[in-house]
Amino acid sequence: MRYLYISIFLFCCISCKVATVKDYTETDIEGDELFQNPYFSSSVVDYVYKADIKVYGNEFSGILILKKVAPLKHRIVFTSQFGTTFFDLEIENDSYRINSIVEQLDRKIILNTLIRDFSLLIKEKGAVTGKYYNDEFTVLQSDSNKRSNYYFYELANKRLHKIVQATKRKEKVIIRFKEFSNNQVAENIRIDHKNIKLNIELNFLKK
Amino acid sequence: MLIAFLASFSWIQAQEVKLSASEATTFINDVSKSAKQSKTIVNTFTQLKHIDFLSNDIESNGDLYFKSPNIIKWSYTKPYKYSVIFKDKKLYINDAGKKSDINLASNKVFKKLNDLIAKSVSGDMLDESQFAMQFFKNKGIYIAKLAPKDQTLKNMFKQIVLGFESKSYLVSSVKLIEPSGDYTLIKFKNTSVNKPIPDAVFIH
Numbered sequence: 197m198r199y200l201y202i203s204i205f206l207f208c209c210i211s212c213k214v215a216t217v218k219d220y221t222e223t224d225i226e227g228d229e230l231f232q233n234p235y236f237s238s239s240v241v242d243y244v245y246k247a248d249i250k251v252y253g254n255e256f257s258g259i260l261i262l263k264k265v266a267p268l269k270h271r272i273v274f275t276s277q278f279g280t281t282f283f284d285l286e287i288e289n290d291s292y293r294i295n296s297i298v299e300q301l302d303r304k305i306i307l308n309t310l311i312r313d314f315s316l317l318i319k320e321k322g323a324v325t326g327k328y329y330n331d332e333f334t335v336l337q338s339d340s341n342k343r344s345n346y347y348f349y350e351l352a353n354k355r356l357h358k359i360v361q362a363t364k365r366k367e368k369v370i371i372r373f374k375e376f377s378n379n380q381v382a383e384n385i386r387i388d389h390k391n392i393k394l395n396i397e398l399n400f401l402k403k
Numbered sequence: 404m405l406i407a408f409l410a411s412f413s414w415i416q417a418q419e420v421k422l423s424a425s426e427a428t429t430f431i432n433d434v435s436k437s438a439k440q441s442k443t444i445v446n447t448f449t450q451l452k453h454i455d456f457l458s459n460d461i462e463s464n465g466d467l468y469f470k471s472p473n474i475i476k477w478s479y480t481k482p483y484k485y486s487v488i489f490k491d492k493k494l495y496i497n498d499a500g501k502k503s504d505i506n507l508a509s510n511k512v513f514k515k516l517n518d519l520i521a522k523s524v525s526g527d528m529l530d531e532s533q534f535a536m537q538f539f540k541n542k543g544i545y546i547a548k549l550a551p552k553d554q555t556l557k558n559m560f561k562q563i564v565l566g567f568e569s570k571s572y573l574v575s576s577v578k579l580i581e582p583s584g585d586y587t588l589i590k591f592k593n594t595s596v597n598k599p600i601p602d603a604v605f606i607h
Contacts, residue, residue, distance in 0.1 A: 242457045246483055248498070257485070257498050263456050271456055277463075277485055278477075279452045279579065279587030280516065280559055296583070298512070401461070401482045 214362045216346050217335055220328035229324045231336040231347040233356055234380045235373060236318040239264045241381065245398035247274065251306075252393045258282060260398060262318065270318045287315055290341075309394065313387055316345065316361055317371060333357065343368065366390065375400075419546065422538040430538055430545060431529045437572035438527035444469040444573075446594040448477075454585045467591070468604050473521045476605060488605055489517045495607040502607060515555050523565060526574045534563075543569045558582070571596075 236243055247260035261273045269288040275281050284295040292311050301307070325344075326337030329351075336347045346360040355376070361369040367390050373382035383400040422430060445468055452461040465479040465486075478486040488495040494505040494513055507514040522528035529536060534549035545567040551557045559581065566576035573594055580586040 240458065242459055242461075244457075244461055255503060257496070259452070259461065261454060261457065261461070265456055273454060275452065277479065277487070278516070278520070279450070281581060281583075281585075284583070399483075 214344070214365065214367065216360045216362050216367055217326075217328045217337070220330050220333075220335055223327050223329055225324050225327045229327070229336070230321045231324055231338050231345075232321050233319060233347070233359070235356070235382045235385075236262055236264060236270065237320045238380065241379065243381070244401045245385070246401055248397045250393070250395045256282075259401070262314075264318075270314075272314055272318075283310075285311070285314075287311065287318065290315070309389075309392070313369060313371075313396070316359060316369065317385075317387070319345075419539045419541045422540060422545075427536075427538045434526045434529055434567060434572045438525040441469075441525055441573070441596050442471045443598060443600050444524060444594060444596055445598060445600060446591045448592070449590045451588045451590075452585075453588065455583075467524065468600050469521070469524045470600060470605070471525065473518075474605055475517075475521050475524060488607060489521060490605060497607065504607070511555060512559075515553065516559070519556065519563070523563065523577045524574060526565065526567060526572065528565075540569070544575065545569055545572075 243262040245260045245262075247256075247258050249256040249258075258277065259275050261271075261275070263271050265271045265286075266288070269286060271284075271286050273281060273284045281296060281298075283297040283301055285297075286293045286295065292315075294307075297307070322338045322340070324336045325339045328335040328337070332351055333348045334351060334354075336349070338345045338347070343361055343363055346362065348357045348359070349355065350357050356373060358373065359369075359371045360367055369390070370386075370388050372386045372388075374385070375383040377383055377400070381400055385396075385398040387394075387396040387398075389395070445466070448465055448467050450463045450465075452463075454461075462482075463479050464481040465477060467478070468476040474488070474490045476486060476488045484497075484499045486497045489507075492507045492514075494507055494517065496503045496505070505513060507517055519528070528534070528549070529547060533553065534551055536550075537548045539546040539548070547565045547567070549563045549565070551560060551563070560579050561582045562578075562580045564576075564578040564580065565574055566578075567573065568575050573591075573596065575591055575594075577589045578586055579589075
């Protein structure tokens with residue numbers, strides 16, 4: 197009888213596992229293992245992307261500029277092709293500061309979403325709370341603010357392939373990295389939301 | 404090092420000579436005359452976006468077509484293909500084949516920006532009621548420094564600096580300086596005036 201309870205309990209745990217890592221095998225975390233995201237971690241690289249943002253049928257195109265300006269601080273500026281600034285903000289740890297933003301984007305829901313997306317995009321490393329694998333990927337789970345972030349690394353080359361942010365039940369955001377250059381730059385990045393109609397595509401601008 | 408820097412700074416300052424009131428009036432009239440005579444302008448441009456925290460300015464290049472009074476096409480060719488046509492109170496965008504348009508009548512900011520850009524290309528914007536103006540001469544170039552009076556423009560730019568060729572009074576550069584001090588500098592080259600532009604250029 198006791199075994200039955202344990203089995204039911206275990207079954208619940210397994211079935212509660214978010215779809216993201218449903219078919220993966222769980223494994224032990226190695227000591228003080230950290231997840232790593234190298235794509236915005238250099239303070240000498242100007243990360244300059246052409247950005248296409250689709251939000252509820254509206255499309256915005258512009259230039260998204262990211263720069264690591266201090267060990268834990270990134271400056272993020274979005275401008276039009278003509279160079280006029282749509283927004284200019286700073287993210288440091290879990291806090292942010294808005295230097296400027298145009299009226300049309302200055303709405304709480306838009307801002308919160310953008311800040312959350314960019315924070316996820318640039319976060320360099322952090323503690324791991326779960327580890328999974330299959331034939332293709334090792335997945336490191338990291339929990340923050342009621343959400344879990346799953347970092348997918350290709351087994352073959354240990355490259356970060358995607359990040360999935362999920363609540364206990366649902367996937368919320370997926371960030372996919374593609375086309376890599378020598379100095380750890382992801383030249384194509386897609387940020388897709390599952391619960392709202394918001395997609396961001398970034399393409400690195402070469403000189 | 405510091406002395407060398409200060410010395411070079413004062414040297415640059417010394418090259419820029421402020422126009423007297425009468426010289427300024429003559430200059431404004433000459434620019435206005437040249438702008439009125441420019442029915443079409445075609446040239447190539449280089450755009451530099453300067454942001455203080457970046458190691459390098461962001462450079463883009465392309466072709467510009469202007470037809471009096473206010474049809475204008477910016478055709479970026481590098482580092483990506485992107486063109487905008489300001490025409491009939493609309494902004495037509497072609498983003499590497501993906502087409503869209505924005506109604507300027509319903510977008511105050513875009514409309515003001517459009518007027519500003521159209522006028523800065525032809526040089527027909529030396530208007531005391533719109534800008535606080537100062538004029539300088541530096542070697543072969545006239546320089547107009549304009550501070551917007553309109554609040555919408557003021558929020559975007561603290562100053563607009565136009566460079567003019569001293570013989571033709573054509574605009575050779577536009578610098579849009581944001582309140583933060585970051586700027587966009589557009590330099591024009593290979594300018595030809597009053598050459599017919601095929602209608603197809605302005606078709607979306």
